[in-house]
Structures are given as structure tokens and as C-alpha cells.
Amino acid sequence: MRSYGERVLGERASLRAALADADGHQRRVLTELLEHNADTEYGRAHSFGVIRSLDDFRKAVPINDYAALAPWIERMAAGESNLLSADDPAVYFTSSGTTGAHKKLPVTAGFMRRTFFPFYYAAWAPLIEHFPDVLDRPDATLNLKHDPRPTPPTTASGRPHVGASQVDLGTRFGEPLSAEPGTFAPWGTLSVPVEDDDHLEKTYLRLRLAVESDVRCVIGINPAMVAALPYQLNLWWPRLVKEIRDGTLGGVPYGSPNPERAATLERLADHFGTVRPAHVWPHMRALFCWTTGMASLYLERLREEFGPGVATLPAPVAASEGPVGVALDRHGSAGSLVVTASAYEFLDAESDIRPDSSTLTMNDLEPGRDYHVIFSHIGGLYRYAVGDVVRVVDRVGGVPRVEYAGRNTRSDAAGERLRDAQVIRALAAAAQATGLDVRNAACRVGDRPEGAAAHYEFAVAARGEWSRQETDRFASELDTAIGREAAAYRSARSAGRLDPVTVRRLDGDAFLRDWHASVATGIRPTQVKDRLFRQDHTLWERLTGTDPVSEGGRA
Numbered sequence: 001m002r003s004y005g006e007r008v009l010g011e012r013a014s015l016r017a018a019l020a021d022a023d024g025h026q027r028r029v030l031t032e033l034l035e036h037n038a039d040t041e042y043g044r045a046h047s048f049g050v051i052r053s054l055d056d057f058r059k060a061v062p063i064n065d066y067a068a069l070a071p072w073i074e075r076m077a078a079g080e081s082n083l084l085s086a087d088d089p090a091v092y093f094t095s096s097g098t099t100g101a102h103k104k105l106p107v108t109a110g111f112m113r114r115t116f117f118p119f120y121y122a123a124w125a126p127l128i129e130h131f132p133d134v135l136d137r138p139d140a141t142l143n144l145k146h147d148p149r150p151t152p153p154t155t156a157s158g159r160p161h162v163g164a165s166q167v168d169l170g171t172r173f174g175e176p177l178s179a180e181p182g183t184f185a186p187w188g189t190l191s192v193p194v195e196d197d198d199h200l201e202k203t204y205l206r207l208r209l210a211v212e213s214d215v216r217c218v219i220g221i222n223p224a225m226v227a228a229l230p231y232q233l234n235l236w237w238p239r240l241v242k243e244i245r246d247g248t249l250g251g252v253p254y255g256s257p258n259p260e261r262a263a264t265l266e267r268l269a270d271h272f273g274t275v276r277p278a279h280v281w282p283h284m285r286a287l288f289c290w291t292t293g294m295a296s297l298y299l300e301r302l303r304e305e306f307g308p309g310v311a312t313l314p315a316p317v318a319a320s321e322g323p324v325g326v327a328l329d330r331h332g333s334a335g336s337l338v339v340t341a342s343a344y345e346f347l348d349a350e351s352d353i354r355p356d357s358s359t360l361t362m363n364d365l366e367p368g369r370d371y372h373v374i375f376s377h378i379g380g381l382y383r384y385a386v387g388d389v390v391r392v393v394d395r396v397g398g399v400p401r402v403e404y405a406g407r408n409t410r411s412d413a414a415g416e417r418l419r420d421a422q423v424i425r426a427l428a429a430a431a432q433a434t435g436l437d438v439r440n441a442a443c444r445v446g447d448r449p450e451g452a453a454a455h456y457e458f459a460v461a462a463r464g465e466w467s468r469q470e471t472d473r474f475a476s477e478l479d480t481a482i483g484r485e486a487a488a489y490r491s492a493r494s495a496g497r498l499d500p501v502t503v504r505r506l507d508g509d510a511f512l513r514d515w516h517a518s519v520a521t522g523i524r525p526t527q528v529k530d531r532l533f534r535q536d537h538t539l540w541e542r543l544t545g546t547d548p549v550s551e552g553g554r555a
Contacts, residue, residue, distance in 0.1 A: 022398065138182070144206075223293075245262035286310065317334075476500070479501045
């Protein structure tokens, strides 16, 4: 693994060095993508050949979302060439959009070489540098996102259409070192038959094998997957122990019976009265996942489940469409802009994204503020509004360091225009003000009688009991905190267009059961993420209809 470590640390060093000439790299990224794709159908339609600056680019190309580029992408997926990119896509990444429809994101060799791989390798540097023992053995890392498909679905042109974590990057793009930590663990490729969309059973089978190993690191990227692990250990415990004792995997003979390990696990469960990852894997070192967004509410408590001293390392700020920021040091949540990957533009998060919106460059950004991300790269995405909001934490070498703040979706019943990040920060403030322990939360515009003002109803998974008085105070603090974060919410409350929030306290496992229910429908675990706004009535009832414990009154 020495060559792997050298590549990872080398790519990080290159990205660090690039910060010294960030503006120059941004100009070169734009020039290269324009020259490379000037003779494509999109490039000719938008005069790529005569564009000489970012200002020219802004005038020639509107801000796009996936829907705007979808007609071009569908033609590419059907087999047409030279439309968005001069390179034919080698694969299409799939990603769920805000409507739930599966996107087809074209992935070219040029994109992987220039945009993806430098950031991708560098992302692992803090883990490899400070916890090198996670690479000592293939089974030292439990990679929850690794989910290869032997027969992936394809587009009409025959190109694979799969999640980014389901692509063999080494074979597909000639990068033999690109396999993530944990890829070659015994559970990396399951040896028993299981349906492709039976993701819960696949999760169980991998966990069954991992429980017999000395796991040192868990990689989830999506923190909801990591949060589910302690719940799954307890949910599946009797089956896990029996199969370890019997030497079976999914009921099929596998390896040798291990009654000694089974007995040890049973003694641990009897002694502690529950099962925690720290009991099963006493040498755990690190968790690698997003540390912001909703995870910021529960990650510290979750970390305790894995053992004292376990580190949480932030996954990069990125989407299937491309990277934004990557941690180049040990910062717990933020990463520097990957100035060599894409030409970046930004828009204040309070603004609506329009094709002709005036954008900011990285030099215009202010620490402590939220921004929409818009990027352009050689792979054929131009002025693409990815749908993510980032918060600027500070600057390193003059370059903004950003953390993921949430999706750009809004909830707007009475002109309040609430965003994920505002409400999550308000939840954290309310928890701190009351001393109450919040595991997860969701909200919706509550049902109301005719003529009544709208109000927000929150479902909060709590650790321990809350009295009615505590719940009422939490609701009051939350309502006030949302007003501090969102001036439009404060105005709507003052004008009587919104009533105070209400809070329904759920038991601590409510969101974990709901996560399992979503995965059980056939959605890949990587795509079942924490969601704050949940207006769908049926899904709200599924979340809140299981063991609601108490309700707090209006603040």
C-alpha cells in the first residue's frame, strides 16, 4: 500500500500548492474546457471559440440545472457524440434529483483525469496520514458505500448507468490505485446470492462478515449510513451471533463455525445490556463521512457509540456531478476549493437561481455566509447549479474553505423562504439553550383549520425523556432561533402569517427505523440521506406514527 499512500499524499500536496495561484488555475480550467469542447454542438451554439474570459462566459452561457441540460444528456445516452463534450462518456453516474428521478450524469475520461481523480485521492489524505493502520489489512475498513454490481444497468448506447460507488474505476479508467479502503475486504464482493435491490439483506451480510473482523475505520460518506450501524447491530444481533456460531452466511455454509467469537459477543451483550460498535470493534480509530448538515446534530453522540478517542473525518464537499471542496488538513468540517477541478461561481443563498443571475467569484465570498454553488468543468457541465449550498468557514492561502450547508430547497408557506441550513442551525441553538439531546429532526408545514395561520410542525428524535415543560421550552427556543436565522420567517411571525412551531418528540430510534423503511423499498443506502423538510403526508405518518411519545405546545 506504499504506492497508494504516495499517490494520496502527492495529490494533496499538488492541491495545496495550487492554492498559491488559485486565480491562475481558475483561468486555466476555463480556457481548457472551452478549447477542448469548442467544436461540440453546445460549444458552437454558445460561441466557446471566441470566449476569452469569465465575463464573456457569463454572457454567452446561461446558468443551467440538470433539467436544462437533460435534452442534451439524453441524446448522448442514446448514442450521439460531440454534444456537450468532445469525449464520449465512458459511464453515467446516477443520482437522485429533488423530484426523485434518477439523473444520468455523463462521465468522460477527461473529467476523471482533470477534475475527479486529483480531488478523489486527496480526500483520503487525512485518514491515510494519521491512521495508516486502517490500510494494514483489507478487512480493517468497513466501507459502507462500496456496492459493486456485476451486471449494471445501461443507457440506450450501452454505457453503464450506476452510482459512483458502484464503478470499478481501476478497470474503467485505468487507475489501478483508485480502489477505496475496504474495497477488498471479505464482504467487498458477496459470495452468496442476493437480489440487486435487496439492500437491507446486503447490508446485513456485510455486517455479518465484518463482526468477525477487527475493523478500525468505517467509511460512510452519507452519515445516515454510519448512524444506522449501532441500530443494525442490535436489530440483527441474534441472527448475527447464530450465523457466526454456525459458520453460515445468509443461511448458506461459509467458512468455519466460530463458537468462540459468538460466545465472546454474547458475553459482551449480557454485560453491557446492549450492543455497541465499540464492544464489537474495540480498536476502532476513525469514521469518515459528512460532518455537517443534519449530522452536526448527532455526530458527537454517534462517535461515542464507536469508542473513546474515535475521530470523525469529513468527507469532501462534492456531488456526483463534481467536486467543490476537499479537506487538506484536519479541519473537522470544511475543505478548500479544488481550484484545479472546475471554474467556480457562487450566488448568495438567499437569492433565487435564474439563468441570468449575476454571480460571484471565490474572491467575493465572505466567511460566515451561505452560497449556491455553480461550476463548469471539462466533462460537459457548464455553469451548472448543482443544488447544494455551502457555508464559507474561513480562507486558507486566500482561498475560501467551505463546508456543506444543505440542499437549496426551500419551504415557503407564508413568505418565510426557509432553507435547510437555517433550520439546522436553529435546531442546534435550541438544543444548546435547553441542554436537550437531539438525535435527528424533520419538519413540515402542519395541517391547519380553514382560516388559521400556517405553522411548522417538528418531529424530533430525542435521547432520554423530555418533560412537557422541556418540550415546550425547546419549541419556544426553536421558534426564536429560526427567526434569528431567517429574517423572512421573523417577518411572517410578526405579521401573523405564521403561528409558532410545534414539536412532537419521537423515540431515539424513530429516524433509524424510517431509514430502514426507505432502504427496504429498494433505494440504495447511499441515496437515503437525512431530509429536513418532509411535506409528503404518507412519509410523515410513517416517520411519526411509530411510538410518538409527547407533543409540545405552541411556543
